[in-house]
Amino acid sequence: QRRAARAPKESDLKTAGYSRVAKLKAREANRRKDWCEKTSTMLARTYDVVRFEKLNIKTMTRSAKGTIEEPGKRVAQKAGLNRAILAQGWGLLRQRTGHKAPGRVEDVPAPYTSLRCSACGWIDKNSRKSQAEFVCSSCGFTCNADTNAATNVAAGQGGIPRPRRTAGAGGTTAATSRSSVREPQPK
Ligand SMILES: [Zn+2]
Known part of the structure; x- marks a missing residue:
């Protein structure tokens, strides 16, 4: 991505670089979805009741940068947490498990x-x-x-x-x- 960004404007190098980045990102997303599908199927088949800790993913992944008037604290740490949560596809796993085990999934307040x-x-x-x-x-x-x-x-x-x-x-x-x-x- 860095190399593509530095490549001259409208060059083949730039186009090829960004297309490689896009391919890698798509593979990462597919891997995440695949993991969620397999894990939610396993949970739905193996257990009568599946309980998830009810985490507010929206709040947890909200930008840590804050506003100009109120700059956020611990921006780097929070950004790391955001990445980790999003990488795990937490919300998707909860959603897919709910689809596959209707009425058998519970959210426990965190x-x-x-x-x-x-x-x-x-x-x-x-x-x-x-x-x-x-x-x-x-x-x-x-x-x-x-x-x-x-x-x-x-x-x-x-x-x-x-x-x-x-x-x-x-x-x-x-x-x-x-x-x-x-x-x-x-x-
Ligand atoms: Zn005790």
């Missing part, structure tokens, strides 16, 4: 699936030691963080966090803009 202990149900941000490790602060259950979250989703368990109380008062504290149960973010 919040707290990664902070809930899949063994005892306790929800605590302190259970999430790092991006990869889950250690329950209540029962001591240890698991890979992604596996723990997937187990919660498979069980249809997102969870509702405990109301936050001020010490001894029994009242609830006002919510801050930054949630205290926000999971650790990738570095």
